Amino acid sequence: MxxxxxxxxxxxxxxxxxxxxxxxxxxxxxxxxxxxxxxxxxxxxxxxxxRIPERVVHAKGAGAHGYFEVTNDVTKWTKAKFLSNVGKRTPMFARFSTVAGEKGAADAERDPRGFALKFYTEDGNYDLVGNNTPVFFIRDAIKFPDFIHTQKRHPATNCKDPNAIWDFWSLSPESLHQVTILFSDRGTPKTNRHMNGYGSHTFKWTNADGESVWVKYHFKTEQGIENYTNEEAVKLAGVDPDHATRDLYESIEKGDYPAWKVYVQIMPLEDADRYEFDPFDVTKVWRQSDYPLIPIGRMVLDSNPKNYFAEVEQSAFSPANIVPGIDFSPDKMLQGRLFAYGDAHRYRVGGNGDLLKINRPITESNANYQRDGVMRCDDNGGDSVHYEPNSLGGPKESPEHTPAPFVVSGTVESVAYDKDDHYTQPGDLYRLLSEREKSRLISNIVGAMKPVKKEIQLRQIEHFRKADPEYGARVAEGLGVPATAAK
Structure with missing residues (x-):
């Protein structure tokens, strides 16, 4: 034939x-x-x-391509090339996710939202891996596996365990700030487009003269902040568990491109030792009255993935992916993530996951001596020299890109942050809420805590009370706990 x-x-x-x-x-x-x-x-x-192993956290997610555009000159603070000129655009990829749920979890569940960004810069990929909240539940990575275990399923019942969740929080008072945000309206954002994003951690910027500052990132949605009530979110989780995933895709398909204005807070290095809160403690914010928001750019998402698995599921983000002009801080939670994220992706997508198209930098990705391994999907360096140092013209280090040093000191020991005020900022946040917002916050907390053992309720109520007496009293009343017992 x-x-x-x-x-x-x-x-x-x-x-x-x-x-x-x-x-x-x-x-x-x-x-x-x-x-x-x-x-x-x-x-x-x-x-x-x-199927590759799903992410241990942030398993359910949606993503899109777009660009970041510089709108204000920041060269006095950083030499990062992708931030070097007003009007400069850098291609990027963003992934939004829920944190605790599995891959089949509902988009509307009460949960922080991951806000992971990959910038394809001329100096390599820069990943900013944050959340839709400026703080987190814990401030030391050594507690992270235990915290996530409380958010997952009971080893015997295989069901979510409110006792484990609130037991951990009640024994970890640093979590109170994030708990207050989580059970406010912000815990159930309407869509991925209608929420802010944050780098959450403190980072270091360094300019061309070697001068450094501490920095925090803020992404303010241009769509406006919109949230569901608890009742609306619970209903939607059953009716349309993929509503936010669909909304992001469809909004881009019809040309309604999501956008965020990007700001930073800048702190001089010397302020770190005298600020009222430890600036590297990710359970705290820097007051905007002390360090105002400075506009730097705009993020726009204007293109959907052609294939979800190839681009969203296989995307791998790590805060260890930085570029010259941007560096780390002593933030203990960040320091742990620098290892954990890359290691998680080496397990999920393999040791050569960086060669996948979605993760590959636009710079030469083979300019190193990493060879072989499962699923090596390029020419494996061909016949080029495969060791260093060498005299055969292979890639060499560039001392001019050495990060700016900063002084550290102290005794080697397992120790907490010096400043342990876990109540001022949650109390300030509670008092900023309107009466209707406070009522919804209390209702959400009470509903979540009703199945919890009495002794755990009492411990947690005490944290609410220390943040604000009214806060604690209203939770106690909602749980039917006598005021004398709560104290």
Whole structure:
């Protein structure tokens, strides 16, 4: 039979044409199936391997491509090339996610939202991996596995465990600030487009003269902040568990591109030792009255992924991915994430995951001596020199890109931050809420704490009371706990 040259031929992974994709090769019409049907075994074997391990946290997510545009001159603070000129645009990819739920979790669940950004700069990829909240539940990475265990499923019942959640929080008073945000209206944002984003951690910027400052990032939604009430979120979780995923995709498809104005707070290095809160403690914010928001740019998402798995599921973000002009701070939580995120992706997508198109930098990605490994998907460096130092013209280090030093001191020991005021900022936040917002906050907390053991309730009420007496009293009243017992 003459082959139609215009016909698109179905082929095996090795390129052989497939003659029949509807029927297995069998011994007669009844069978059995023959082992020689290599197309059948190839399809089944690949199907068994189509899923990679889901992220331990941030498993459910949606993403989009876009750009970051510089709108204000920041060169007096940083030499980062992608921030060097007003009007400069850098391509980027953003992923939004819930934190605690599995991949099939509902978008409307009460949970912080991941706000992960990858900037494809001329100096390599810069990843800013934050949340839609400026703070977090804990401030030391050594507590992170335990915290996440409380958010997952009970080892015996395989159900969510309110006792574990509130037991941990009640024994970790640093969590109160984030708990207050989580159970406010901000815990159930309407969509990924209608929420702010934050770098959360403190980072260091350094300019061309080697002068450094501490910096925090803020992304303010241009769509306006919109949230669901608890009742609306619970209903939507059952009716349309993918509502935010769909909303992001459809808004971009119809040309309604989500955008955020980008700001930073700048702190002189010397202020870190005299500020009333430790500026590296991720459970605290810098007061904007002390360090005002400074506009620097605009983020726009204008293109949907062509394939969810290739671009969203396989995307790998790590705060360790920085560029010259941007560096880390002593933030203990950040320091732990510098290892944990990259290691998680090495487990999920493999040691060569950086070579995947979504994760590959626009700079030369093979300018190093990392070779071999599972799923090496380029020429593996060809016949180029594979060690360093060498005299054969291989890539060499560039001392001019050495990060600016800063002084550290202290005794080597396991120790907490010096400043332990866990109540002022949550109290300030509570008092900023309107009466209707306070009522919803109390209702949300009471509803979540009702299944919890009495002794845990009492411990947690005391934290609310220390933040603001009214805060504690209203939670106690809602739980039916006598005021004397609460104290």
């Amino acid at each position: 003459t082959e139609n040259k215009n016909k698109k031929i179905l082929r095996t992974a090795q390129g052989a044409p497939v003659s029949d994709n509807q029927n297995s090769v069998t011994a007669g019409s009844r069978g059995p199936v023959l082992m020689q049907d290599f197309h059948l075994t190839e399809k089944l074997a690949h199907f068994n391997r189509e």
